[in-house]
Amino acid sequence: MSVRKLVPWMVATVLLVMAGTANAEPYLAAQMGLKCAMCHVNPTGGGMRTVFGNTFAQTQLAEKRIGGDDDLWTGQVMKFLSVGGNARANYNWEDVPHQEGTNDFDVEEARAYLDFGVIPNRLSIYLDQRFAPGNATNMEANVRYWIKENTFYVKAGRMYLPFGYRFEDDNAFVRQLSGINMQAPDEGVEVGLESGSWTAQLAISNGAGGGNEVDPGKQVTTRVEFVQSKWRAGASVLYNDTDLGSRTGFGGFGALTLGPVVLLGEVDWFDDESIGDGKLMATLAEADWKLKQGHNLKLTYEWFEPNDDIDEDEQTRASLLYEWSPIQFIQLRAGVRVYDGIPQNDNQNRKQAFLQLHGFF
């Protein structure tokens, strides 16, 4: 069956199943009651969208859709080749105490994805190349083979590792603490299971933060999540064996859907022998309110304990964002963030605001 013939079926399915918007954020998966793998070729989320994800983005993501039914973009430009991309252009404002406020335009990221599905639904070669900021940098390059279609896969190469929720905000405390985010791929092997309500991954990688391997020890990360239509819960474990000392992390995460509101949370705890005796902890709580189709109000509150042996050194970060998708493949985002930390550190008490134009496909 050709993709063209599949389009009406896909649109109908999307309309029947979904009642929310979609891009690469976990609250949307929770809102829809689906796994990340439904809309992304990467079963842990983020990056290139599937045919289903692209179809959904056009029929439900935006407040309205421009174009006819025949213009539906699926990402498949050839039988065995799919393409995708993300670009985020920002206007930023920042106020750091005792410093003059700054503001600037910048390109937060511009990426392109290629997925060569040389054996459909079985074997793919996947590339994620970041073209900005700076020079082109490869972020992911891996081979993914579904040993049993849509059930069990093995992936090898450069990849983002599985741990917790893959939030869009790489600067979230939970993503900074784990060191696993969309700026820090690693090289290794991952196996994954998608079965019923369960999704699970296990990866073994260099554990060098994307740099050259410097010791014989390896990093193991694993993530397990149980997904229901209105709630989900999961756990993550990380262990990195390094010459400087081991690094061990545990995470718990989950989401609850209450009508148009989705509540998400993640708690991460780390024991990093390479930086001292104290334990580290970070939490994130998020609420997303779908005001109407194409409009989302997001509130997040984060807390970071950099060393539990030291009192009164904790930091917080609160964010309020509005996300509007007026037409397909465009998102306008506006937000403010307030950091709160020890008063003697100006950087821990800065305020930020931004406007962002996000284009994707």
Add this chain to the structure above:
Amino acid sequence: MPVGSNNVLAAKGFLLASLVLALAACTAGNGEGLDQNGQPIPITPPTASQFQEIQDTVFTPICTQCHIGANAPQGLRLDAANSYALLVNVNSNEVPGLKRVNPGNADQSYIVQKISGTAAVGGRMPLGQAALPQDRIDLIRSWIAAGAQPAATAPNNLTVTSVIPAAGEVAPAGLSKLTVVFARDVDATLTSSTFEVRDGFDQPVPVANAQVPQGRPNVVELKLARALPAGSYQLEIHGQGAVALADDAGHVLDGDADGVAGGDFLMSFDVSAGASR
């Protein structure tokens, strides 16, 4: 479910969400008794210097959000214990032709290019955050232009600061170089006859050369004649006997770190049987 009919539910839900957030909200610390890096204030404050100011206002509070521990990008750890040794006169990984810090030449120092957004590779540092304030960039440039001096004054006696691989460490197979960092600059004319490496059977391992790298006078790199097979090894640096290692002012090595010049430095390490990378 139609969106329009959900407004009341939505409002209740969002209120509930806000309540949950408020209840879950752990607050920020008040910083009492801490320095600006969140560390307890020591009884005797460290000696202030330009590099110390950079460490305290840039590297520790900003850069170590990523550049710390085993996962530090490019292996560059910028915590106070490691930053100087991994920056000054060390070639960058991204552009090996440039040193991370080239003392006396800020424009040819890769760190300046990275924080200024002019580097040929990768994004501007700090990645994903606002650029450093201009006065911090100027401070780093000024420090490099003035010779990139370390924060602390060197002690009076010559001691070993660190060895790579470290004592007790299991090094990867194929190890063929040891790096020793000293607290003071070393007399390069004495290194060829004061370093010994022995295997687990107490047999000497041939050392091809023991050199002080250019621009790093407190470092000695031992290049072994062959890659070490798996096993246990011992490094010995002579601080006594016919020829003892000394610094460039003639202070003999305090190898046993008892505060008195003299005494051999001994440390053991292992080499694994795994494949080298």
